Amino acid sequence: MSTQTSVPFKSTVPGVAVLGAVTPAQAEILTPEALQFVATLQRIFNPTRKALMQKRVYRQEALDRGVLPDFLPETAYIREDPNWRAAVPAPGLQDRRVEITGPVDRKMVINALNSGAKTFMADFEDSSSPTWFNMIDGQVNMRDAIRETITFSNPNGKQYSLRKDGKIAVLLVRPRGWHMVESHLLVDGEPTSASIFDFGLYFFHNAKELIKRGKGPYFYLPKMESHLEARLWNDIFNVAQDMIQIPRGTIRGTVLIETIMAAFEMDEIIYELRDHSAGLNCGRWDYIFSFIKRFRQHPDFTLPDRSQVTMTVPFMDAYVRLLIQTCHKRGVHAMGGMAAQIPIKDNKAANDAAMKKVRADKLREVTAGHDGTWVAHPNLASIAYEAFDQHMPTPNQIHVRRDDVRVSRNDLLNINFEGQVTEEGIRSNLRVGLSYMRSWLEGVGCVPINYMMEDAATAEISRSQLWQWARHNTKTAEGKVANAQYMLQLLDEETAKIKKELGAKYASTKYEAAKAAFASNITGEKYNEFLTTLLYDDIVTTVNSAKL
Numbered sequence: 452m453s454t455q456t457s458v459p460f461k462s463t464v465p466g467v468a469v470l471g472a473v474t475p476a477q478a479e480i481l482t483p484e485a486l487q488f489v490a491t492l493q494r495i496f497n498p499t500r501k502a503l504m505q506k507r508v509y510r511q512e513a514l515d516r517g518v519l520p521d522f523l524p525e526t527a528y529i530r531e532d533p534n535w536r537a538a539v540p541a542p543g544l545q546d547r548r549v550e551i552t553g554p555v556d557r558k559m560v561i562n563a564l565n566s567g568a569k570t571f572m573a574d575f576e577d578s579s580s581p582t583w584f585n586m587i588d589g590q591v592n593m594r595d596a597i598r599e600t601i602t603f604s605n606p607n608g609k610q611y612s613l614r615k616d617g618k619i620a621v622l623l624v625r626p627r628g629w630h631m632v633e634s635h636l637l638v639d640g641e642p643t644s645a646s647i648f649d650f651g652l653y654f655f656h657n658a659k660e661l662i663k664r665g666k667g668p669y670f671y672l673p674k675m676e677s678h679l680e681a682r683l684w685n686d687i688f689n690v691a692q693d694m695i696q697i698p699r700g701t702i703r704g705t706v707l708i709e710t711i712m713a714a715f716e717m718d719e720i721i722y723e724l725r726d727h728s729a730g731l732n733c734g735r736w737d738y739i740f741s742f743i744k745r746f747r748q749h750p751d752f753t754l755p756d757r758s759q760v761t762m763t764v765p766f767m768d769a770y771v772r773l774l775i776q777t778c779h780k781r782g783v784h785a786m787g788g789m790a791a792q793i794p795i796k797d798n799k800a801a802n803d804a805a806m807k808k809v810r811a812d813k814l815r816e817v818t819a820g821h822d823g824t825w826v827a828h829p830n831l832a833s834i835a836y837e838a839f840d841q842h843m844p845t846p847n848q849i850h851v852r853r854d855d856v857r858v859s860r861n862d863l864l865n866i867n868f869e870g871q872v873t874e875e876g877i878r879s880n881l882r883v884g885l886s887y888m889r890s891w892l893e894g895v896g897c898v899p900i901n902y903m904m905e906d907a908a909t910a911e912i913s914r915s916q917l918w919q920w921a922r923h924n925t926k927t928a929e930g931k932v933a934n935a936q937y938m939l940q941l942l943d944e945e946t947a948k949i950k951k952e953l954g955a956k957y958a959s960t961k962y963e964a965a966k967a968a969f970a971s972n973i974t975g976e977k978y979n980e981f982l983t984t985l986l987y988d989d990i991v992t993t994v995n996s997a998k999l
């Protein structure tokens with residue numbers, strides 16, 4: 452834990468080097484057996500991971516040439532077969548009407564498990580800055596949470612422990628996506644896949660304990676772009692279960708459909724994972740990001756201000772409907788997503804307006820047919836319960852089939868709706884991007900900005916919109932051309948405002964580093980696939996130089 456001193460760690464496992472310093476508690480995670488387990492998965496599966504990442508590059512080249520996505524002809528037999536079903540919901544996952552999410556920080560893990568939500572998605576991904584400390588400490592926190600020994604003493608004197616009434620949320624874990632590596636663990640001289648690192652350590656230490664306690668190792672699987680990427684997870688699940696000798700099919704994974712490419716492969720993704728599937732989730736924020744990213748070279752796919760890209764615009768509405776229909780056809784949960792509004796403490800009227808938006812979002816989800824939803828903050832759980840309890844009397848509504856729904860390729864790509872790019876929209880994206888990147892570089896992956904939750908996915912939207920608008924010299928509502936020069940001028944102005952607000956404190960923040968990285972991302976020239984991979988080297992803190 453944070454009060455302990457971190458020291459270098461020497462691995463005794465052949466071919467495995469730990470380059471991050473650890474506290475004594477963190478060292479308990481890095482047992483030779485656990486490191487060997489992760490190394491085995493890495494050796495078997497990392498080549499496939501890398502090949503799949505290369506496929507994404509080729510696919511982008513085709514998109515840039517104008518080959519837009521479509522349902523795959525070669526997997527039509529999977530989509531068109533009405534008879535196959537995925538696994539039945541695992542113990543503790545039948546009723547998921549309210550799921551709280553949050554980073555793997557010790558205090559927040561306790562608060563989330565105590566929040567009254569049905570489940571808690573502990574997030575190594577969008578809401579975590581993947582510093583070595585955060586990632587390895589998160590594993591300590593997961594281990595202690597599962598064994599119900601987790602406690603926390605806040606420096607302000609407040610003590611935290613788990614509630615004793617048996618109403619602790621069921622745990623699901625979201626490992627980092629396929630695109631990330633963990634540079635503090637080398638296997639045969641190469642950084643480990645961050646997905647394999649997060650999954651492997653969590654699974655190795657906790658799978659049997661979870662089963663003993665009547666649940667299982669449950670995951671959320673982020674940012675996939677194809678059913679072949681889902682197949683990779685399924686293969687890993689099979690080998691991991693075999694290695695610790697638990698039955699195949701014990702693991703459950705809920706896949707976030709949060710890329711435009713995956714939207715065309717929903718059936719196939721469930722099919723690949725069918726013995727391990729716990730359904731799909733509408734990862735709305737990454738989905739918007741992906742839409743902008745993948746179509747960024749096409750001026751006719753330019754979206755208006757971020758605030759105008761709501762869940763009811765045609766391409767978002769189509770994606771929701773297709774996801775619910777697909778999940779229920781295959782007997783699995785169709786989970787909703789995250790409203791970005793969070794409680795506002797110092798302004799009742801503003802808080803009421805924000806809560807009204809959350810309520811409307813949850814009502815939309817439950818009446819559309821979702822089986823549950825996400826909340827970003829414990830105080831939002833009751834609003835989500837209200838909507839789902841009123842409209843979903845059963846533990847889920849998987850039995851409600853939506854065979855009447857027809858969603859075509861054109862529907863998934865339909866951006867015919869009113870909207871504008873405004874100077875305020877540009878400034879808002881600049882402030883979000885700058886402030887979020889600053890926090891991320893300082894080790895915090897989810898922050899309130901202007902009373903909204905901002906995380907890696909929402910910041911990516913802001914960054915990518917600016918890039919796309921500059922790339923196509925988009926005209927603003929005020930009649931300006933939003934080219935690179937304009938973006939950089941507004942970036943200077945917004946940074947100056949922040950500098951003035953913070954005064955002397957500014958110098959001790961990472962704002963300048965954030966600004967430098969941001970500036971190179973908003974001119975419409977070189978596009979980086981992810982902000983997180985771009986910035987990752989800046990948070991790497993290796994202490995051992997040994998590269999095996």
Ligand SMILES: CC(=O)SCCNC(=O)CCNC(=O)[C@H](O)C(C)(C)COP(=O)(O)OP(=O)(O)OC[C@H]1O[C@@H](n2cnc3c(N)ncnc32)[C@H](O)[C@@H]1OP(=O)(O)O
Pocket residue numbers: 551552553554558559560562563574577578736737789793794826827828829897898899903904905906908909
């Ligand atoms: C696009 C996506 O991927 S969405 C999923 C990823 N995003 C998330 O998971 C969002 C997680 N939420 C958060 O990180 C936070 O709620 C924030 C950053 C948005 C707001 O945080 P704050 O401003 O600190 O909230 P606030 O001050 O109101 O917190 C009050 C209490 O609730 C706790 N809390 C707030 N959010 C959470 C949460 N999601 N889980 C557990 N506890 C929480 C705080 O730790 C604090 O506890 P304390 O009173 O014991 O100190």
Ligand SMILES: O=CC(=O)O
Pocket residue numbers: 577707709733734735736737738788789908
């Ligand atoms: O992970 C969720 C999202 O909206 O992105």
Ligand SMILES: [Mg+2]
Pocket residue numbers: 577673674707709734736737908
């Ligand atoms: Mg996401």
